[in-house]
Every structure is written in C-alpha cells, then in structure tokens.
Amino acid sequence: MNGLLIGRSAELGGLVRVLENALDGRAGVALVGGDAGIGKTRLAAELVAEARRRGLRVMVGQCAELGDALPYLPLADALRDPALAEAVAARPILGRLLDDGSAAASSSGLTQQRLFGSLLGMLSDVQPVLFVIEDLHWADRSTRDLLVFLSRMLQSERVCVVGTYRTDDLHRRHPLRPVLAELKRLPSVTAVELRPLGSGEMSDYVATLGEVGARGLGEIVSRADGNPFYAEELFAAMAEGEALPDSLASLLLSRVELLSEPGQRVLRAAAVAGRRVEDSLLREVSGLPVGEFEEAVREIVSRGLLLVEGYGYAFRHALLQEAVYTDLLPGERTRLHNTFATRLTSPAELAHHHLAGHDLVGALTASAEAGRIAERLGAPAEAHRHYDQVLELWDRVPDAELRAGEPKHVLAMRSAIAAADSGDNHGAIARLRAVPPTPEVQERLANYLSEMDQEDEAIAVAESAVATATEPAVLARALATLARCLAWSHRHAEHEPLAERALATARSAGAADAEASALITLASAAQLRGEWVRAENLFFTAAARTSGNLAIDLRALFNLTRVHYELGRLDKAAEVADRGIALAAETGLSWSTYGTDLRFLRFLIHYVSGQWDDAEAMAAGFPTRVGTVPESVLSSFALFIEVSRGLPGVGERLAWLQPFWPDPLVTYMSRSLAAEHSLWNGDPAAALEHIEAVMDILTPSDPGTLRVAATGLAVLSELGRTEGADELIARARYAASTGPDGERGEMGLEGRAWRLRAEAEWSRALGRTDPDQWREVVEAFSYGFVYEVARSRWRLSEALLATGDRTAAQEEWAQARETAWKLGAVPLATALEEYGRRARFVGATSTGGLTAREVEVLALVAEGLGNREIGERLFIAQKTVSVHVSNILGKLDASTRTQAAAIARKQGLLP
Template sequence: MLQSAAEGTAGVALVGGDAGIGKTRLVSELVAEARGRGFHVMVGQCAELGDALPYLPLADALRGADPAVCAAASGRPLLGQLLPGTESAPSTGLTQQRLFGSLLGLLAEVQPVLFVIEDLHWADRSTRDLLVFLSRMVQSEQVCVVGTYRTDDLHRRHPLRSVLAELKRLPTVTGVELGPLGTGEMSDYVASLGEVGARELGLIVSRADGNPFYAEELFAALAEGDTLPDGLASLLLSRVEVLSEAGQRVLRAAAVAGRRVEDELLREVSGLPLPEFEEAVREIVSRGLLKVDGYGYAFRHALLQEAVYTDLLPGERTRLHAAFAALLTSPAELAHHHLAGHDLAGALAASVQAGREAERVGAPAEAHSHYDRALGLWDRVADAAELAGASRAALAFRSAVTAAASGDNHRAITQLKALPPTSEVSERLAYYLFETDDDYESAVAAARRAVESAADERSLARALATQARALTHGPRGDELEALAVRALEAARASGARDAEVGAMLTLATYLEQRRGDVARARELAEAASATPTGDLAMDLRARFHHARIHYEQGLLDKAAEVADEGVAMALETGLKWSTYGTDLRFLRFLIHYAAGEWDHAEAVAASFPARPGTASEAVLSSFALFIEVGRGLPGVERRLGWLRPFWSEELVLYMSRGMAAEHALWHGDPAAALEHVHAVLDRLVPGDNGALRVATVGLWALAELGTAEGADELLARARHVLERGLHGEPIHLGPEGVAWGLRAEAEWHRVHGRLDVELWRRVVAAFDFGFVYEAARCRWRLAEALLAAGERDAAQHEWELARETAGKLRAGPFEAALLEFGRRARFGGGRPDGGRPGGGLTAREAEVLRLVAEGLTNREIAERLFIAQKTVSVHVSNILAKLEVSTRTQAAAAARQRGLLT
C-alpha cells in the first residue's frame, strides 16, 4: 500500500484484531518503513473519552508530525488551532466541512504522507466522520491512511460497526483482520523472548491462544513465578466490568464451567429467568467475550476464562461448582466440579470412572491423568477402595499402563517400581525397561521375578514372553530361543493370545538377526499380525515388526502396506504416542524416504512436531531432518536447536546429530560434521547398528578434510557392527546394512586417495534394490572413480543417472554437488562460478560471513550453527583470506559491495 501511495494511488487500510494481537507492532513497522521511503508520517491516538474531545487523534497526529507538516498546518488557521500552544479543540465557529477541506489541502501539499489513526473503537463522532471523508476523497494523492481498532470491543451496537461496513465496500479501502498466531508461529515468537523449557513453552502457547501480548505477559510472569499477571488480569477484567449485573453473573457461571458450556446448562446454573438470561448472553456475545459454539458458548480467549474464574470469591466458586456437579453426568466433568467444590469422595469416584471410560475409547493420556488424580485423593478419602471399585495397587497399575500407552514409559517405570512386585507388575516393569533401553540387567531381573512369581499359566506365558524379549539385546542370546518356544507353548495352552504374539515377534527378531533365517522370521511376523490379540499395544508391535522386517529386506511395497495399517490403527485407538505408535509413524516416513517418494515423505514429516515437548515428539521431529537436510529446506538449524534439550535420549541424539553431520557436509563444513559424528559414536555401544551409518558419514567428512587421521578407528567401528555385533557375534543385517558396510570400506579407501571403481560398483549395486537416494549418492562417487580411471563416458553416464535422481527428488544440496563435479569434469551443466557463492567461499563460509556481517561474535555464531567456536575461527580466517581483507568489519563491507549477503 505504501508503494501504491508513492506512485500516486491513495488507499485506506482498516486493521482489526483483538487487544494484544499485534496491531501496534504492525503499525510501528509500517511507520518505520514509511520514514525510510521518505514519507511524512502522522500518527494519532484515540482515547476512551467519548465525544468530549472531538478530533483528538488529528490533533495528536499534527502535534507529533515532522516540521514540514507542522509548517504546512500552521499556514492553515483551522488546522493551526490543533497545534501546540493553541486550544486543544477547534473553536465553535469551525465547520466540519472547512476543517476537512484544510486537512485534504495539507495532505496534498506535503506528499507522500502516511496518516495513522489508532484505536478507532474509541473514536469520537467527528473522528469517524473524518475517516469516512478521507476514505471517499483521497484518490490520486500520495496518501496512505491506516486505522486500527479492536474487534473484541465492537459490541453489536457499537457506532464503529456501521462505519466499517460502509467503508469496506469502497474500492480505496482494504480491510485487514489480524487473527491469532498458529501454534508453530507462537512457539517461534515465545522462543524469541528468551530461554524457555519445552514444558513451559507448551504451557504459554496453549494459554496465550495465539495472542502475542498475552504470551509476553505470561513469559514475564513465568520468570517471576506468577500464574496470571496482574496487568493482564486487569486488562481482561476491565472488559467484564462494563457488563450489566446479569451479564456478569452469567459470565462468572460460564467461567466455572470451563472454556465451553452448553446453553441449557449455563441457564440452569445462572438461575436467571429465560428472557433475562438470553438478554445477558446476547450482551456478552456482542462484546466478544463469549462466542456461539454449537449448542452452547465458548470463551473467546482461554485467559479471559481464567481471569474471571480467578476473580471469583471462594464461596461463590464452591457453590457454582456444586451446582454444575448436580446437573452433569459426564464422569470427567463431574470429577472436575466435585474436586473444585471440595467433594473429595465424589471427585475420587468420578475420576476412576472417567479413567475407565477414557481407556475404553482409546484416550490413554486422559485415562492416566484421571487415575493419577484419584491416587492423589486416595489418602484423604474414607473407604477409597470401595468408592474406586479397586485397590490402590490395582489403580496405580492401570495408571502406569496408561502412562506407557500415551508414550511416557519413564513415568510408567517409576510408578511400577513403587508397587509390590507381583508377577503382573514385574512383567510390565521388564517390558517397559526394555523399551526405554535404560537398564538391561534390571529388565532381565524384573522378567525373572515375573516368571518365578507367576500364579497361573496365562501369567507365566506373558512373563516368559517378556523374559525372552528382555534377552534380545543382551549377551545371553543362546537362552532366548528356548524361552521364546517355551512361552509359545504356555501361551497356546492357556489361550493367552497377547503372550503368544509377543513370543512370536521375539523369536522372529532372533531368527532374522542372529540366524539369518529371514523367511521364517517373515512367516512368524505375518502370523503375529494376522488376528487381534485384545491388547492394542501388542497389535501395534506386531504390525511394526511385520513392516520392519520387510523394510530391512528392501521389500518396500509390502512394508508400506503393513505400516499404513499400523499407523491407521494407532491414530484410531489413541495410541499414536505409544512406543509402537511412534515407531510406526517414523517407519512409514522412512519407507517413503528410501523409495524416493520424497513429496510424500515431506508431507508426513510436516505432521511431526516442529518444537517437541516430549521424548516421543523429539524422536519424530528428528526424523524430519532426513527430508529437510536432503532437500536443503530452511529451518534445519532451528529444528536442531529445539532438539538439543533431548540429546540425552540416545535415538534423538543418533538421528539429529547424524543428520546434522550430513547438513554440515553439504554446507562445506566437514570439521563440524566430524564433531557431530564423534558425539554420536561416544554415546553408542560398540557394535550398535547405528554406528555403521554414522561412522561412514565420518569417513566422508575425513575425505573432504583431506586427512586420514582417525579413519582407521571409524572403519573399525563400522566393521565391529558387521563382524561382532553387540555381544561378540555377528548380526545378520539386511541389504541396507550390508550396503552401508560396503560404503564404509569405499569411503575409507577414498580417505586414503584410492578411488576403487569395482568397490564403488558393488556399493551402488548393494543400494540399488530400492534405496533410491543412497544409490544415487554412490553413483556420484562411482562417477568420480571412473573419471579418475580414465573411463570418461562411463563416468558421465553414472553422473547423469545421479543427476536425474537428484532432480526428481529435488535434493538441492546433492544436485549442487553434482553440478560442481560436472563443471570440474566438463560434463556440461555445471555452474560457471563453480557453485561457490562469492567466487571461492564455501556454502558454510558464506553462512558464517552473513552472521559476521550481523555483528555476531564467534561464540554466538557457534551457538547459532551448532558447531565449535574453534571451527568458526577457522572459517573466519578463511573468509578474510579469500576476500583479501584483514578485519571482520572490512569483510562485512566487502561482502555488501559484492552482493554476497543476499
């Protein structure tokens, strides 16, 4: 709009939004931009004074204007009366028409002009008339008029409503409605305010409801230990206090109900006659405090509900909660109102019932919350076991199981450890300890206790199946097969289908990895997922392993089919954050990624949490880096920053820092890549499968650095996986594992300057069974080896195949590397500048240069890019040398002159 005004097309923008949504910030940015473009800026503010001071924002704008505007205004007597040193309002003899004409003449004289009128919801009648006049009269002048107003202050009889409706029909007027920020945008904004933990961030984002001002207040309050800041509470309550007595009564009742409330329920609790109730609700809705929501009403902002609720007197709050409890039938709502109304016995009974209902409908997180609330009340209620219909131990057990089903295995383990070690408790403890991969010996010990204390055949079958599973990652694998077979026999004899499936899956994994009997493993996995067990978590586990075995053998179509079934089941049953609900989702992503279906992979990754708050969310978030790094998408480093607090989780560390290493390599920073590689390897146990890929990436980094130091150790880590596994015996890896092992050997030779054509052919062939991207990346190395061997035509052929794949995948960094290689090899299609921004700077150096130009120190750059400060120092030295300057200031100036900062 500023550009249009500068070109002689005047316009008016009417910017609406709730208080705190960002109207003032938007206008501030616009004012700064206008001044930068040479505009004369006039900013006036309306005040909550009614019609007592007409033209107040015009007077305010003239008094704060630049000298040119003031000089032009002083030459016009009607406007001059509004300047400092004169009366604050026009004289009684002043006609509105003459004043408007004077203002129009002023705007025409001092063009271009930006005229801002803030808080139009408080505008007096004369100011509203002025806005209508300007909207209709400015046409070809270099004038931009902007008005802001609060939508939440526009009740149905507000005088500005009709004015806005009239003006928005004019061609010169543009309506701009600022809505709440999305969750991702709010997360970014809150993170920009300062350091905040994942849990606190989630709390602020959920409570702020997309409102930046609310978020700022909550962030500040968090630092001071407050719940609802006084300033924010006062702002919110000021809009409640203008309601009629009946309106305030209804709104207080609605606040006790929660964020939403049904119409009939609210009327009953308010106690008002129907006509008076309806008039009160109409008033509340017209003022934007409540909005119609289906068959009832919802608070426009969660914080408004909180402010009204907090403002209630203790007795008033208790009575209203009791009134709602007398009318409700939902156990979850009953539990809430009983507890708030100090009916602890009622709250305990309702909480247990609510937990059972949540379990029944597939909402484990909610079930865990209800059970935990009941457990918290247990010692304060007489006859708690009778009210709950279960013992305290039984309820705590269900709480632990639902915690695990919602993805919180650590919470489940803590709760189970506090219970008497019955067979059932010990079996679940062993099961969850195995899944967290925290303590192998404790898992085995718990499983043994479960077997020894089993009271019947079904319990024994489950305990044996879990004991066999606990041995999967340990040195006593020779015991596993016999235990699994024994568990199968016990499960079939007792009809324990869940134990039977668990034993089948453990046996399938053993046969696949220890014996190399893939065909039998697939048969077992398929049989395990053929019929439901009655245990949803076990059914998901069966589908995951069924899909995983096919994936690791390169049978991607079948793997995709089974994984899709599993993901659908996890979503439908509320178990998407359970161990295998999470695993199935990232496996489905990996199948897309491996098969070269990168558009689908990116779409799936978009559903993964951007800023994780739990370990399960962090696992999924780290997998999104595959596609983001591969395509060179923006936001990789931001995601890495969000994942950093979860690097204590081994899988998150392995995935995120492993992909950070590849990201650094694509950006010309092999030293940083090597730091990430060593950080991962330092945490992985020798023989862990993950070491194979990470060590190979480390060898790639050494080849780029041109040094063989540490290459033998990296190759040894890779060979350890293939030859000795975790416990001194080789693991039968699938085709992908074999391919990575071959690539590690080929990269080790490349580190030592040997480009082995036949070895790279074997690597390409090993990946070329369905792993599209990896096969193409190895063709790149094969092309280099062929070119070095003098087989130019064969090299160009492999290069063209790799380029074709990179183009289809839109793998930007890989494609750029291929173009650079093609330019050097003179295959055609390379960039004339060698793909190097700044005639010699690497991509990482260009990135560092931009941050140097922003004035960041080496330490700040290191934190921003997740690399060592020493690495930054090396990059800065290289930049200074390549730009032929001696200081950072000179480097920034040279970069701007050469256009290197775009």
C-alpha cells in the first residue's frame, strides 16, 4: 500500500480518534464516503492495521452488488473469523448466518430483534472491537437496519464501527441516503469524506508507483483528476506502452483487451459472478480445460486484474468488475448467468442469476426458497422482496404452486408478515387484502389493523375469521384476537365472554399461544376492575409455561411483574422480572418492546425498594443519545435516579429528549421528572411549565395524573400560589375514581399512595396543616417505597412542627434525613439539612452555599478519595469532579483538599 497516507493523514487521524474513544469506553461509528477509486478501502485497511497494533479484535465484512439477494452478507463474512467461533457458537441465531439457513428453526416476528440483540451481546463480550463494513452502497435493507441499530445502541462498549460507501453511486432515491442523513445527526457518528488528491499530493502518490518521466507524470496527474485508482491504471497502461483512452471505463477495458482470448473469457465469467468467485466454480463456468484455465488465470493475476483471495479470486477493484460486466453482449450475459445458475446451490444467488438469465421458472422456485431462508435468518425486508417476486411471477409460470412449494395465499401471508416485521404495516395490510380471505389471513389482518388503530375494521375482520374458522387451533387464535380487539374498543363489554371461549377452545386444541393470549386479556380486564388477586392468578397461569411465541411469553412475564409490583410484592416482582430479563437476554430480545419494559420494571423495583446503586447501574445502560421514540422512552426512565440523586447529565439527557416531547409517554415521563429537577434546583416557575405541559396531554382518567398533580401542587406551595390548586386536585380525584369506561376499580398500592399524597399537597398549597393527613401518606408508601416515605416524613415533620409537636417533628426529620443520606438522595438530604438548621434540630448541618452535588463530592473528599475514585463512585467524569472540587475550595476559602475537609467539619457541613 505504497503512498497510502499521502494526502490522507487528517482523515486517518479522525478515524484513529474514533478508535481511541472506543478504547476509552465511548463507542463510535465512522462513515467514510468518497467516489469510486478515491482510496476508501486503503484507508480502512490502514485503520485495521492500527487497530490490530492497539490490540483490538477486527471484524471485516463486505457488501456485494447482489444487494438484497444476500441479507447480512457483510456480517456473515465477519463472523467467519475462526477467532469468533466460540462467541458465535454461544449464540445459535448468529450461527444461522454461516450456513444456508435450511437448518434454522421456525421463524418469528422477533427473529431480527433476536439477531441484533445477540450481535450486540457478542460485541460486548469480545470487546474491544473494530467492525468494518465495506461498500454500504450495496448493502441490503437488513444490513442498513443493523448499522442504524448499532449506531444507536452502542454507548459505553469499547466498539468502533466503520462503514465505507461510494458517494457517486448515491442517486437521489438511493436507499442509503436517508440512513446516512439520520446517522450523521448522531454525536457518536463521525463522517469522513475523501476528497480528490491535490496535484502535489497526486504527484507524490504516482512517484511511489514506480519510475515515470516528467511528461508522463504530468499527463497522469492531469488525467487522473485526483483519483488514486485512476492514476494507478494510467500508470500501468503507460508502463505497457498503451495509448491512454479518454475515460476510465475505456482505460480499464483497454487493459482487458491485452489479455489472451482464454484470459478474456475467464475474466468475463468472473464479472458475471460478482466481485468474488471460487476457483472451481469459475473453472466450470469458463468451460476451459484445467491447464488452459490455469494459464488464463495466471495471466489475469499477473496483470493485477484479479487478486488471489482464499480459495478463489476477487477483482482488484469493483470498477473493473463493473466495466467488464457492462461490456458483455446481452446474449453473452444471459448465457453466463444461466450457466452459473446450473452450478450454484444458494437460493438467493440462484434467484439472482435465473432472473438475469430470464429463466422465470427457476427464478420463481429459487425466490420462494430464498424468501423462506431470509425469513429464518431474521431478514424480513429481503424475505418480503423475495416473496413478492414469487407473486409477481406467479401467473407467468406453469404449475406455480408446485414449484413454489406452497399455495399463493400462504406465500402472500408470508410476504405480509415479513413486510410488517420490517416496519411496513401498510404494505402488510395491502398484501393480505389482495388474497382470498381465509381464517388465517383474516386473523393476521385483524392484528395489523388493530396495530394501525383501525378499530372498526379490525373487529369486523376478526369476526369474519371467527365465523369461518373450522380448525380448532385457528378458531382459538381468531377468538383471542377478536377479544383483544374488542377489549379497548367501544364494544369492550363483549370481550370477556369471547376471551373465556378462546381460552376453552385453545386448551381443547392445545394452542398454547392462543391460551396465553386469552389469559392475558382476561387478566387485564380483571385488573381494570380492581380485581388484583384474580388478575395476578391469571397472569401467573399465562406465565407458568412457554407458549411457543416469545412475544406472548415476555408479555405475560411483564404483566405478572407489574401486578406483583402494584400489590407491593416487590420481592416476587423482582424474581419474575429477572426471569423475563434472562429469557430476553438468552434469545437476543433485550431490546424488544417487552425486553425493554421488563428492564425498566426491574429498574423501578430497585428504585422503589431503595436499592439505588443497582438502579443507577441499570440506568447507565439506558441511552442518552436518543433518536427514536422507544429509545427516548427508555432514556426517560433514567431520570428517576438521576433527578433523585442530583446526578450530572440530567440537563444533557433532557436536551436529547426535548425533540420527542410531542410523544405523550415521553412527555409524561421526562417532563414530570424535569419538574422535580427544576424544583430541587430552586426554579418552581420552570417546574410549573413542565407540569402544565404534562397535564395537557394526560387523558382525564389516566392514573398517571395522580403523581403529576401531586408534584404540581407541591410546586404551587413553593410559589405561594393557590390559583390552580383546586383544578389539579379535581383532576386527581377524577382519575382516582374514574376509569376509561366509567367507575374505576380499586387502585394498586402505589396509586393509592399518590392519591393520598395529592390530597395532602393540596392542603399544604392552601396553607392548611394536618399531621394526620401526612401520617396517612407515610403509611401508604410504607409498603416498600423507601424514597417516598422519606419525602413524606419531611412534610409530616413540617406539619408537626407547625402544630407545636417539636419532639415528634425532630423524630420524623431524623428518620427522613437518615434515609436520604443512605440512599444518596443528595437534593432531598440537602433540603432536609436546611430545614433542620432552620428548625434548629439537634444534628442539623448547613450546606454553606454548596450545591447538592458539591456536598456529595465534599463528603468523599473528606474520606480521602482522589478525583478518579470520586468519579467512579459517583459515575461522573474526572474533569467534572475537578470542577466541583475547585468550586468547593473557592466557596470555603480553602487552599487544599485537606483544609476544605477540616473547614467543612468545623462548620458542620458534613452529615
């Protein structure tokens, strides 16, 4: 790679910085773009060499021009590294990529999520890693989805992902364009654009290729237009005494024409194969005797047109392969494609060559099998494309059903399922509407319509499925789907009898998935009525055994965890959540909807039960740099611990979440906690803005209203305002008594506690003092919500002090204070210290003008910890610790850390 760094030092330096960040635990992605021949592969190769020198494991994969025909081709290439054999063997779903897919287990809509999750787990296990994906302009849809997933999910892993692509191939509607635009907005993504080399740089580069006269050098530099590959070809042509053609394609073909006739024959066959081809396959397709074939290949390799690679050959550059392929005559191209088709076994490649060779029968047969394999590999977009290809060819091929191996309506349903799994519910619905309405088709269509909120049509279609189903298992699934569609509609009163019928039918037919679905629907109805024990028992039955459907199994475990949590059975809730999290991790579904929800519930159980170090450790894995609604919901959860502990980074997280505030759940989670953050930081006006924004998006019966109203009433107390207090308590009371369809059943323990908190905060906002009211709140949260018990004791202490019971007030304050410091709830602990100082309670300390975080840092400084140790303890950067320490020294007028600790103890600033 002579002259590789000429003119590319800055670009390589940028890539090395991404690599160094990854080694420091800040995962990153680099996208390297440039015209064909500009030097992207050489730059990537130099980065690979640098990564190996630094001890990183290197994974390299290349996309092929077959594109969507071969899903996950670059990932499969990378996983074939023998060094990864053990890590791949531990995750069978990754192993599927290394065979033809025929041995894979039955597919499901979660297969792609499982694949992505398993890869993320593997990268974490084998880190530090550099993963290079070349030629993204040819990437299939699933590989593009994988790149987006890794770019968003990789956070603190020591992993660097680098992708290269050709900018001159990206026409206006190229599918990579929107992906690049999305990724380049992420701060973890570095974009590197390779410009043409300047004339001086190009002169230096050509000089590294060999001896060339001044005139020849000038001609090469002027003709190459800054493109190193073009310069190499010009140099080679000049060295062979050729006249230099006007275009690069002509130049490349002029070098091909110097080959012997057998050499040209072999190179043309190789061009039809693609960028790479095995030796034995190329020999068979060329039709040459062994000796003549080997002489032809030796000639081609000696001229640098093909490179020896493993057990076959690769074109030295994709531009050469494209030039040779484009130059083929139509009949010649068709014959070669058909010849390859007779010697290949991969259905995806067969489909490609049959179509190019105009063999419609072969194309339909191969496309059907390629679709099934793509489906089992977790490549739904490619499966959908292959199945649609079959359906397009169906009426043009005799005995299509026999050749496809399945009836047309079954393949149409496969195509629809694949479309939905790739995020195209509209396409799935359109496909299913276009085929005969069998009960199976109608049941699936009802599910998709329900997901698209087309409630009335979903119910009508599900009813049709029930009416026409004759097979018991199909009827059970149709009944379960109809019951679920009705449950959240204006006809909700009808859903329970149908769910009971679905349950009985499913048990009789042995349809475990329909049985679990019916149980979950019945349990949800019981919960809404406040029949918590019945709901718990039904969810327990649904989660007791596997249903054969991972999505349903995780849904059952999530709901059982949630009911245990609502009943205050935190230990049981933790046990079931751990079961669900383990199942999600084992199957690669940690980032699926219910995999994520289970992790949040487990986080919440840690938070509520006072295991805050565990909660903070989990929150560290929730993404800050979000780009989708699901990611922003998960990120919002981290605010519980970050706000309550006064951790740095709350502002950054909220800044990332702000663009997603139009989403109701993100607004509810993040802005209600942003209100608490503003309140702790002495800005009740900002807190009120957040509360008003959240209340605007909550429906009147939403139980989340209770917590938000309670916080809003606390804000009004801080502002000394009574205006709006009656409206907030009225909203809270309505939500506590009224469900979506009328009277609300008994609420869970946390809901009941927040109802009492809202009432107590309303009284406080109106200037009323009632210790008994706050005792009720303390008692209500005492089922296990450690933090809220401490916050309620604070208000109880204030109420007791106001009524003259100083002894009881000090006792409640002391208990709240002890809990706050034990939890590391610095904002609450600081507020309690200030309140205790004003009340002149024994043992109260002043904060001396220090912020909550500075008090926390000061306590660790007093223990003798250095900046690095403090940063590790508080999960903050050393630089941030240094800023806090400097502020502490300034505020205490101390010149050393030891002096600051002594002053703090003397002034009673430390708890």
